[in-house]
Every structure is written in structure tokens, then in C-alpha cells.
Amino acid sequence: MKIGVLGAGSMGSGIAQVAASFGHQVVLFDSNIAVVDKALDSMSKSLDKLVEKGKMSAEDKNALMGRIQRSDNMEDYAGCGLIIEAIIENLEIKKSVFAKLEGIVGDDCILASNTSSLSIASIAAACKKSERVIGIHFFNPAPLMKLVEIIPAVQTSKGTLDQSKAIIDSWQKLTVLTKDTPGFIVNRVARPFYGEALRIFEEGIADIATIDWAMTELGGFRMGPFTLMDYIGNDINYTVTETVFTSFYYDPRYKPAFTQKRLAEAGYLGRKTGRGHYNYAEGTQQPVPNKDEQLGRMIFDRILVMLINEAADALFWQIASREDIDTAMMNGTNYPKGLLKWADEIGIATCVSRIDSLYELYREDRYRCSALLRKMAGEGKSFY
């Protein structure tokens, strides 16, 4: 099947590489052809490194690159069976592009969006055959991250869903099925990892180095929240939080933090600008964590239980299955364990009492316990 990729930025180029590596002819189009050339150049260089390391043969590399057609003409999409759109995150632009695509491709071509935050239903509404539209959400970098969220809209047909899943599964990705709701699984359930860490910092309970130390050393997370925010970029991470917050009708659980907003405004975006929560200038003395076990445990327990509450609530609202929620968080954000499995290990009743004590202290809706957790604790149930 010929695959079309629309947009050759960070995501589009990665997705094109994945599709070509599984033998597909790929049309890689961008409104700016220079971006396509740049993407192909950097793809070629990164594949050269695999060849040097003996992980790929030079013939395979050349064959892969040969399967990707550079394009500055959308008519090249004629004959594609699936098109994955990865252009700018703007609903009106995406809608007009989807409407235009329909005039080029055949009736059975699936049109997918890689959007992180827009509703798939609203994009599908731009198409005459809206049943062929679906969300296929890759993670960055697409060639390395195993997880792909599949998001059928209310209009999506079962055939479109089954076929899309089969194609992405054949690319050796781990697919999870999620409802067309803000943040899907990962960008929703992960919010407290940043939000609760920022809150603990803003209250003066601990500094950023101590919070990062607690989450990595005591919690087993690969990166602490502040290191990760600097890695993602405080502008991007802040915008995702703000979008999820507003999309959920201002649910206080997702409320963004001024600390991060100010960093974004100041241009302290993280690694990419040399300064974020941390200062990456050479020779800068990094803050030293306070390795107080008791303080560290308290921080870790608090952030983890807020993550568990979020995961349980996603299950409660049937956003995804328990297995898919755990798979998504382990593979989309590299969490050391599935959050629902983790809840079982801690004990559901213990999770509920930890959340309730936060609520007792703050009396804020942010700390309300998911009805599912409370019900399960009452019935002595576990997730698995």
C-alpha cells in the first residue's frame, strides 16, 4: 500500500521513515519543499549511523530512502491507501487540508491525523466521507517510540478503525485504542507528573532538584519532572497543559502553573535554549537535592497517587481499557510500571486514603478521589 505523509516536520519525517522501513512506497509532502529536503537529509544521516554500527546494511538504507518520494504537489497522493497528516496544530488549516485531500485520493483511502490536542470529530467533519477519518497519534521520535494511540471519531467506521490498526500493528508498534477526548490517554494521564511536581515546588515543600531526585531515585522514573519539562520544552509542555485544562472546561485537576508560564514567557524553554528550570550553561553549578528519605517518599507518594487517580478516572470514564492505559503510560512516557498495576501493589484503599488526606488538607476539587477508586476500595477490589 502506498502511504502519504503530510508535513515533513519532526513527526511527519519520523512517520515517513517508519512506513518506508516496512516496505511501503511513501509520498512525503510539505507546503515548504525545503523542509522535505532537510528531513530527508537528516534521515539519511541518522540511518548512516545505523549502517556504521552494523545495525542496518547500506543496501537496506538506500532501498528505504528510495521508497520515499519527495513532493511539493498534493496530487502525488493519488493512489495512496492511507494518508497521515502531521502539519501545524491548527484546526482550520487541518480541516481545509483534509477537504482538499478528498478531492485527490480514491474513495477507500483512509485519512488520519496525528494531532495531539484537536478533536478528530471536528477534523472529520470537514470531509464528505467522514467515516474514513481517524486519529493515529505517534510519539516523538516516531521511529523509536513504540506507542501509537488510535482514535476513532464518532463518524469513523469500523472498517477504517480495523484497517488502520492492522497497518500500524504491522509496523511493529504497540497500538492502544482511545476515545476522542482531550489528551487521549497519555497527554491526559501524565498531567499530574508535571502539575503536582510544580505545585509541590510552588508551595515551597521542596526544590526542583529534590523533587527530581525523589521521582528518579525513589520512584524509578527515568527522568524527574523538571528535567523532563526542560527536555520537552516549557513552551510545549505548558501549552499541552493549558489546552487540556481549557478543553476539560477548566477542571482544576489540570490547572497550569505560573512557574512554568513565566519560564515560557521568559524564553527559558529548557535544553533547547540553554536554560529552563535548570541552567545548562557550561560550568553552572547544578542544585543539589536534599536527600531526606522521608521528604522524598512524601513527594513520590503524592505525585504517584495523583497519577494513579488520573489513570483510574480515565478508566472510569471509559477512555480506554485498563491494559491500554497501562501500556500507554509505560510506552508513551516510559513509566517504570503501569499505573493501575502500581495501584494494586500499593493497595486501592491506601491510594484512596492518600488522596483523601490531600483533599482534607486543601479542600480543593483538584484533590477529589476518582469514584472508581473509592468504589473499588469499598468492595475490596483490585484492577487486575
Ligand SMILES: NC(=O)c1ccc[n+]([C@@H]2O[C@H](COP(=O)([O-])OP(=O)(O)OC[C@H]3O[C@@H](n4cnc5c(N)ncnc54)[C@H](O)[C@@H]3O)[C@@H](O)[C@H]2O)c1
Ligand atoms: N512534536 C511532537 O512531539 C508531537 C508528538 C505527537 C503529535 N504531534 C502533532 O503532530 C503534528 C505535527 O507536529 P510537528 O512537531 O511535527 O510539527 P513541525 O512544526 O515540526 O512540522 C509541521 C510541518 O507542517 C508543515 N505545514 C504546515 N502547514 C502545512 C500545510 N497546510 N500543508 C502542508 N504542510 C504544512 C510545515 O511546513 C512543517 O514542516 C501536530 O499536529 C502536533 O500536534 C507532535
